[in-house]
Amino acid sequence: MTAHRGVSAVEAVDRVAAAVLAHPAVAGLHGGTFGDITTYLPGRRVAGVRFADADAAVAVGVVLRLGDPLPEVVDQLRGRVVAELGEIPVDVEICGVVAPGEDGAGEGVPGPGGA
Template sequence: MTEPELSERIAELTRAVPGVADLHGGVFGEVATYLPGGRVPGVRIRPDHTEVHVSVFWDQPVRATAEAVRTTVQSLVGTPVLVTVEDVVHPTKENQ
């Protein structure tokens, strides 16, 4: 799998984890995988680890949600996964 395909798959799997509101690109949008003609915010792939930055819903267990993201992504990438919870957001009908 190419890096663009991998980063997009990581984003897809992360968004599907219960409790995850969305990926988060960091304060200045600096956390991303840059692709030709675009980028995948919230995912940074390194040779020795992968970073995933997320926003979670406030009514969900933050640590358990982060652990679920880590487990899900690690099974795909095969390297350690560092999960950073950047924000906690209120669940609304639009973002659930």
Template sequence: MTLPVSLSVAERQHRPDPDPGTTAETASRARAAALDVPQVIDLHTGRLSEVRTYLPGRTIPGVRLVNGTVHVHVLLALGSRIPDVAGAVHEAVATATGAPVLVHVDELAAPDHHERDHEEHTR
């Protein structure tokens, strides 16, 4: 279980805003790398569709960047060896982004249950 990180008001005020270009590139690379791993059906956006990287005019679903760490939320095919697939996702995303990675296995489903949405979303 991963607990949310809470920053105090003072810590948030002294943190520089991330560069949207770098954030977009990192999140896009992470998403593409995760989706290329066999047994990953899609990236999971959370119960309320809140797991995404918010950018000016668009979002990248299933990926969050928190304090320099890439959080990737995956939907895996039933029957997948979860540790093996999660390890492959971790390696692929870390290689693609050069950043620390946390893989969250949020759901298992039949491969035909959910059609992949490879496109980034506009708001």
């Protein structure tokens, strides 16, 4: 894993996770059905964000709260990742949905240091 635009890979993963989790429609991050949306860092893993290198797409797995139209939320999440890392391809995978007010913690990992 290499840095992207002067940001270390560790910092990039943490920034993406924080930006995505800050969106009001995001109930939590999710590593995907087989855990393939995960970045392994020294001493920890970040489920819900896969960041391989500066040239590859960033993949984000999320559990969303129902409410806003899902395509709009996906576009907004892509915009948040681009705002953190610059122009880079972003793949957003909706791994689950919960009712408004639910936290989604049972569906995936609620934050960057999770499981």
